[in-house]
Amino acid sequence: MGDITIKELAQKLNVSIATISKALNDSHEISAATKEKVLAGVRKYNYTPNPNASSLRKKRSNTIAIVIPEVADSFFSQALKGIESIAQNLGYHVLIYLTYESFYKERLILNDIKNGRVDGVLMSISSETSNSLHIKALRDRNIPIVFFDRVMEETETAKVVTDDYQSSYKATQHLLERGCQHIAYLSTSKHLMISNERKDGYLQALKEHHIKASKHTVVQCSNHAEYNFTVLQKLLQQEDRPDGIIASIERLTSTIYLVCKELGIAIPGQLKVITFSNLDTAPILSPSLTTVSQPAFEMGRTAASILFKALQKKKLNIKNEKIVIPSVLVKRESTN
Amino acid sequence: MGDITIKELAQKLNVSIATISKALNDSHEISAATKEKVLAGVRKYNYTPNPNASSLRKKRSNTIAIVIPEVADSFFSQALKGIESIAQNLGYHVLIYLTYESFYKERLILNDIKNGRVDGVLMSISSETSNSLHIKALRDRNIPIVFFDRVMEETETAKVVTDDYQSSYKATQHLLERGCQHIAYLSTSKHLMISNERKDGYLQALKEHHIKASKHTVVQCSNHAEYNFTVLQKLLQQEDRPDGIIASIERLTSTIYLVCKELGIAIPGQLKVITFSNLDTAPILSPSLTTVSQPAFEMGRTAASILFKALQKKKLNIKNEKIVIPSVLVKRESTN
């Protein structure tokens, strides 16, 4: 048994294909009786319209793409959930693409979806991305894009972010209040807005507390666990080692804990730790972890809502605005 | 600037649309010179074929669907990564659908992709799913499906699983060797093969060690954290409470740890814990967690490979076989 087409269904029901099409799109030109008849036929013969034909003709695919660096990460998997739940409600389909933090892949992906495959894009840029030509190419094709978390500042569209500067400032302040004198900030990308905002919040708090510049320590980490392990080993082995750490990404948590274990550094006794993280195991870590928890699901939902609203209004120029959903500093044992 | 079509490109290059189509599909009927010319034009005018038109005509979409219960879960997010990485290499697109453990949603989703939207499906069934009519409907449309982890036993196709029975047996044995006398098994779904396999492995190990039936404790948990919390509270408050726990799903880990904290039960002193889990925070939990680690990424990769191989051969009847990729028991402090 293959697919039944609109033509075959029309023959069986003794109506024209136009009538079926209109009935299914709930056109008001069709009588209630006919609609009922068509619907019954659809059920009986198990008819589903071919989306390729429909998309080709309508010039809309009812599909969006979500382009993110990674998915095995609590922030992105939760955000994805927020997006998918809304898409499912509205009858949209979701294509997922992972960039693995590669600008090259990101470019290939956007190029691959620029022609009719999707109606819109939700995106969090890779840590390598610093130029937006590939994004412009999408918008030139009238494909709206909404950023979440890692945004492209220069692109004029909606950006759903959290209060990175503020929450990093507060996190730093929390460590200072706990008596830290030498706080290190672990960064990853130099390009990413969020990374820089977090760094700036950190630096601002230090300045306000008159921490001298020699105790401003920004450590550049990478995407490779082994490399990061070595870097942190070095950091925590030095004479003048930090007594507090703010990690700008979740993935660093394990590395920090493991290095401390290896070097016999007690958390929080000798080192207090805060991570930007959505790990739901944070409360049961050893010690439980103080986190800056980002509203991942909510950010996903919000970004998706904005995009879908624009798509449904065919208003493809999305207002250039920043929607800020605050993060929460959850204090736990690692900063006691 | 809108999309450039094959027709427009043909005019600019002074060739027919057929020539362009053939050149792009690398047909041998086209001369090298013409191919070069077409490719140059494609680059110059930034032409991308419209996938809807192409799919409609070719009757293949170069797209697969992945249908899973959940994504904010280390097993599924890692499996998704395995799948996506292969798909990206082969030029396939990946639609993601979450069932949220609902059979109803699962049915709607499969119904929605049965007509030309996808060439194949990778799936892990919901915990509610016990009948396979919706899956049969897909296969009647010649859409191949490969299961991974949570398989539909009765459907004749490839199934990529881990050695659930064996690994649960080993986990139980490990607890017995550690001196546990009363081991509880935390189950979720009654329908899921994996759940029953794991339960059977557990029971078999108990039998072989002549543990009397009153110490065989299978606890039915749910998808709701609050409910599970109550159930575990009750379990661990009873006079004759277990001294070992095997949790069949990752999500229960936090609940177990939190209940123990609340009740003042020491892990591993008073209760030893093993979870089927891929948490990469397992080593840094308090105490670090003994896990049955499933080869999630590998399972995703394998399932995807089988599906793509079938698609490329147009051999849509996939051999009914079970590919078993073993899990690993990683011993840590929680069972010391």
Added chain:
DNA sequence: GTGAAAGCGCTAACAC
């Protein structure tokens, strides 16, 4: 080796 033309399954404009 290249081009003309039919047609994939649908929607929308227009006719009745």
Added chain:
DNA sequence: GTGTTAGCGCTTTCAC
């Protein structure tokens, strides 16, 4: 309120 028909952008015979 329903039907006829053109055509979305591509691929694939089939001529030449």
